[in-house]
Amino acid sequence: MTNCIFCRVIKGEIPSTKIYENEKVFAFMDIMPGAEGHTLVIPKSHHEKMLSVPSEELDALMKAIQKIAAAAVKATNADGFNIHQSNGEAAGQVINHVHFHIIPRKENDGLNFSWHGKKAEIEDLEKIRNVIKDNL
Numbered sequence: 001m002t003n004c005i006f007c008r009v010i011k012g013e014i015p016s017t018k019i020y021e022n023e024k025v026f027a028f029m030d031i032m033p034g035a036e037g038h039t040l041v042i043p044k045s046h047h048e049k050m051l052s053v054p055s056e057e058l059d060a061l062m063k064a065i066q067k068i069a070a071a072a073v074k075a076t077n078a079d080g081f082n083i084h085q086s087n088g089e090a091a092g093q094v095i096n097h098v099h100f101h102i103i104p105r106k107e108n109d110g111l112n113f114s115w116h117g118k119k120a121e122i123e124d125l126e127k128i129r130n131v132i133k134d135n136l
Contacts, residue, residue: 006042006097020068024060027068030101034111037076037104041065048096049087061100069102078104082113 008014010026017029019039030038041064047053053061069081084101086093105111 004046004097005095006099007046010042010044020064022060022064024057025064027064034101034103035076035078035105035109037072037078037102039068039072039102041068041100041102043098047098049093050085050098051087053098061098065100065102072102072104076104077106079107080105082111084113 005014009016009028018026019029020027020041024044025041026044027039027041030040041061043053043057043061045057047057050058065083069083072078073081082101082103082105084103085099103111103113
């Protein structure tokens, strides 16, 4: 997909600070980092949503994410990390190429990646659980 910014990054048409690459995965530093070491990990093949990524490619992505997260935590002396991935505009996806954010975290770093839900009734949880299970 020639107009996809991430496909163009992979091809070298747009400069990036690449930190990792193999036959299925490309990883580079986020140009708008939430924290030091913020890295994007993407499949080399174009997929707009995670649900369209073939399982073998998703496995390769997860292995790369694990490896890169460990390196990023060590390099930044982080206390932990977030992995963030959005699917669809309603979920906050801006670039329509699957991508995972690895964001090293330190205690009291000021970043807020939490949401505040409300207590659900067990009957409501069971109801949606059953619908989800029927769709597996």
